[in-house]
Amino acid sequence: xxxxxxxxxxxxxxxxxxxxxxxxxxxxxxxxxxxxxQALSQIEADPPSVVVLDVMMPGMSGFAVLERIKxxxxxxxxxxxxxxxxxxxxxxxxxxxxxxYLVKPLDLEELIQKIGEAMKxxxxxxxxxxxx
Amino acid sequence: xxxxxxxxxxxARFMGIPEIGGPQRYAIIRRTFIVLMLLITVLPLxxxxxxxxxxxxxxxxxxxxxxxxxxxxxxxxSFEVFLANRLATVRFISSAYSYNDLADEKKLNRVFQVLKRxxxxxxxxxxxxxxxxxxxxxxxxxxxxxxxxxxEWFEQVxxxxxxxxxxxxxxxxxPHLVIAVQHYSDSGEFWVVRATIETRSIDQLIxxxxxxxxxxxxxxxxxxxxxTTSKFYGKVLDSCSECVPxxxxxxxxxEWKDPQGKEVLLTYAYLTRPEFILVxxxxxxxxxxVWYALRGDxxxxxVISVGIIVVVVLRLxxxxxxxxxxxxxxxxxxxxxxxxxxKLSSIGRLAAGVAxxxxxxxxxxxxxxxxxxxxxxxxxxxxxxxxxLGLVQSITQSVDxxxxxxxxxxxxxxxxxxxxxxLDVNDVVKETAGFLEKExxxxxxxxxLLLAPDLPRIASDRGQLQQVFLNILNNAFAAVKDGGxxxxxxxxxxxxxxxxxxxxxxxxxxxxxxxxxxxxxFTTKKNSGTGLGMSITYGIIKKLGGxxxxxxxxxxxxxxxxxxxxKPKEQTRELG
Numbered sequence: 001x002x003x004x005x006x007x008x009x010x011x012x013x014x015x016x017x018x019x020x021x022x023x024x025x026x027x028x029x030x031x032x033x034x035x036x037x038q039a040l041s042q043i044e045a046d047p048p049s050v051v052v053l054d055v056m057m058p059g060m061s062g063f064a065v066l067e068r069i070k071x072x073x074x075x076x077x078x079x080x081x082x083x084x085x086x087x088x089x090x091x092x093x094x095x096x097x098x099x100x101y102l103v104k105p106l107d108l109e110e111l112i113q114k115i116g117e118a119m120k121x122x123x124x125x126x127x128x129x130x131x132x
Numbered sequence: 133x134x135x136x137x138x139x140x141x142x143x144a145r146f147m148g149i150p151e152i153g154g155p156q157r158y159a160i161i162r163r164t165f166i167v168l169m170l171l172i173t174v175l176p177l178x179x180x181x182x183x184x185x186x187x188x189x190x191x192x193x194x195x196x197x198x199x200x201x202x203x204x205x206x207x208x209x210s211f212e213v214f215l216a217n218r219l220a221t222v223r224f225i226s227s228a229y230s231y232n233d234l235a236d237e238k239k240l241n242r243v244f245q246v247l248k249r250x251x252x253x254x255x256x257x258x259x260x261x262x263x264x265x266x267x268x269x270x271x272x273x274x275x276x277x278x279x280x281x282x283x284e285w286f287e288q289v290x291x292x293x294x295x296x297x298x299x300x301x302x303x304x305x306x307p308h309l310v311i312a313v314q315h316y317s318d319s320g321e322f323w324v325v326r327a328t329i330e331t332r333s334i335d336q337l338i339x340x341x342x343x344x345x346x347x348x349x350x351x352x353x354x355x356x357x358x359x360t361t362s363k364f365y366g367k368v369l370d371s372c373s374e375c376v377p378x379x380x381x382x383x384x385x386x387e388w389k390d391p392q393g394k395e396v397l398l399t400y401a402y403l404t405r406p407e408f409i410l411v412x413x414x415x416x417x418x419x420x421x422v423w424y425a426l427r428g429d430x431x432x433x434x435v436i437s438v439g440i441i442v443v444v445v446l447r448l449x450x451x452x453x454x455x456x457x458x459x460x461x462x463x464x465x466x467x468x469x470x471x472x473x474x475k476l477s478s479i480g481r482l483a484a485g486v487a488x489x490x491x492x493x494x495x496x497x498x499x500x501x502x503x504x505x506x507x508x509x510x511x512x513x514x515x516x517x518x519x520x521l522g523l524v525q526s527i528t529q530s531v532d533x534x535x536x537x538x539x540x541x542x543x544x545x546x547x548x549x550x551x552x553x554x555l556d557v558n559d560v561v562k563e564t565a566g567f568l569e570k571e572x573x574x575x576x577x578x579x580x581l582l583l584a585p586d587l588p589r590i591a592s593d594r595g596q597l598q599q600v601f602l603n604i605l606n607n608a609f610a611a612v613k614d615g616g617x618x619x620x621x622x623x624x625x626x627x628x629x630x631x632x633x634x635x636x637x638x639x640x641x642x643x644x645x646x647x648x649x650x651x652x653x654f655t656t657k658k659n660s661g662t663g664l665g666m667s668i669t670y671g672i673i674k675k676l677g678g679x680x681x682x683x684x685x686x687x688x689x690x691x692x693x694x695x696x697x698x699k700p701k702e703q704t705r706e707l708g
Contacts, residue, residue, distance in 0.1 A: 012496060015496045018503050022503050025503075105497075105535060106499070
């Protein structure tokens with residue numbers, strides 16, 4: 001049985017840990033990674049159903065991580081976090097297979113809603129897989 | 133590139149064009165062009181005209197003079213033949229008859245009668261012996277026995293064998309001249325036959341020249357005494373020393389001012405025996421009529437040509453220099469615009485960077501405050517719960533304000549990416565007005581937006597429009613006093629265009645200012661303005677295919693209308 005888990009990926013430790021705590025308070029199972037590489041290794045060890053991924057990160061960029069996730073685990077839905085005004089980035093992410101994008105600073109309610117939708121989509125697809 | 137520029141500089145220096153700008157430069161270019169073009173066109177024309185003038189003059193004068201000279205020569209020749217005839221006749225008489233025959237007055241009279249009949253003009257005939265005594269005489273005077281021994285003509289006839297006198301007033305007040313011939317007999321004695329001739333025959337020679345009424349011909353002796361009557365200058369035997377032309381062995385022509393002050397051409401020939409001068413006087417104007425006419429034509433053609441050249445050169449230069457000025461101005465404007473947009477784009481990049489950098493700590497603050505709120509709300513026994521919730525809320529509200537600021541900054545940055553999109557001008561107006569909300573609040577300026585609810589969407593460039601509206605609004609805000617009014621109205625002009633009206637009740641503009649408002653570097657904000665705002669605004673509107681209309685009166689405010697096409701023109705697509 002798969003656990004419904006969210007992985008938050010952002011190089012801003014303070015941001016990501018606080019966000020994780022808030023989501024935890026809302027009964028979501030949340031893991032945290034502070035870089036693209038770390039996120040990928042965690043996904044290998046324990047694949048989540050949804051990844052919330054910051055685009056602007058030092059080292060491996062959000063887009064590179066998205067590409068790797070989608071090639072290895074097409075079932076995992078990815079929500080991108082972009083900078084303000086960078087609508088182009090969000091659109092590029094959608095073309096690469098991201099579920100949706102959100103703009104920082106975040107509106108928590110919106111994030112939770114998106115995560116819910118992404119989970120539903122992921123779950124539906126998993127059921128289809130299971131059914132076969 | 134360098135050598136090309138060097139050449140241009142050389143040319144510019146050669147033409148005396150300074151490297152300064154301004155209207156002075158074009159005045160100098162214009163002047164240099166005109167002078168240079170006139171020089172290279174009029175100078176060859178002038179040269180040709182002068183050469184033609186001289187050549188024509190030589191040819192025509194020759195052509196006019198030659199017939200005159202030949203006429204004079206012919207008449208001279210006729211006179212000489214006439215005189216030679218008379219001399220030959222007298223010589224024949226002196227040789228054919230013996231001294232005794234001639235001394236007999238009866239015989240002499242018979243000879244004289246034949247002579248008078250056969251040759252016109254003879255008045256008397258006489259024989260003079262070697263001592264100079266008149267031996268016999270037939271004629272109107274009683275000269276028999278008169279002695280000529282000590283008279284000069286007798287000496288001359290002894291030396292030369294022949295004598296022809298000047299004209300003198302003789303019998304019946306008719307002019308005459310005397311011819312005398314010496315004859316030697318076989319025995320070595322000599323006698324002289326002397327005859328007097330009327331000069332009427334000479335007058336006939338002159339009449340035969342067929343002169344026109346303005347012309348005159350006469351014989352002079354070398355002292356300037358008239359030998360025949362002149363039409364204009366004196367009667368026979370009158371004196372006119374200034375009428376004597378310079379000595380010449382050939383028929384010659386001189387220009388002469390006659391005693392009445394008339395310009396006259398004298399054609400003349402010197403005779404040897406008698407030493408007379410045949411003079412033909414024609415008024416210069418008459419003779420050179422053809423030449424004067426031609427000269428007039430030549431001058432007329434020259435003047436007309438120069439006139440046409442001047443007109444063409446002036447027009448051409450004006451068109452040319454105007455084009456140069458226009459293209460210079462366009463280039464300058466494009467350059468300034470580019471510089472300006474470079475500046476704006478670097479400001480844009482900086483703003484985007486700042487916005488991004490600020491976003492991250494903002495996100496952290498946002499989340500921390502959110503967590504605090506979560507914790508406070510989850511703990512029912514949290515002390516002073518409302519106060520802390522209030523504090524948290526004001527933190528998140530501040531974060532929201534920051535979010536708005538960074539949004540604007542990024543919006544400004546985004547304007548640098550030029551592209552045509554279908555947009556709602558009302559949105560753009562609202563967005564732009566948003567930038568000035570704070571200033572309007574501080575200065576208590578009433579900023580009113582009257583936006584047409586059914587304004588059609590147009591295809592244009594959002595960023596460029598924002599810049600245009602911002603420039604115009606900035607000017608309006610600068611023009612109004614604190615507490616003033618600025619309104620923006622959007623409306624549909626016609627099927628193809630919409631209008632955006634900016635109205636303020638500020639200080640307005642003078643007509644002089646209005647005239648220059650779209651010129652680059654024109655500013656009324658002496659210390660703070662670049663003078664580029666309105667020129668760039670105008671450039672952008674033109675590029676977007678729109679137009680701008682401005683009405684203003686000093687003290688009454690300004691009304692500025694921007695017209696924007698609903699669809700961009702073809703060239704607008706090259707924008708950026």
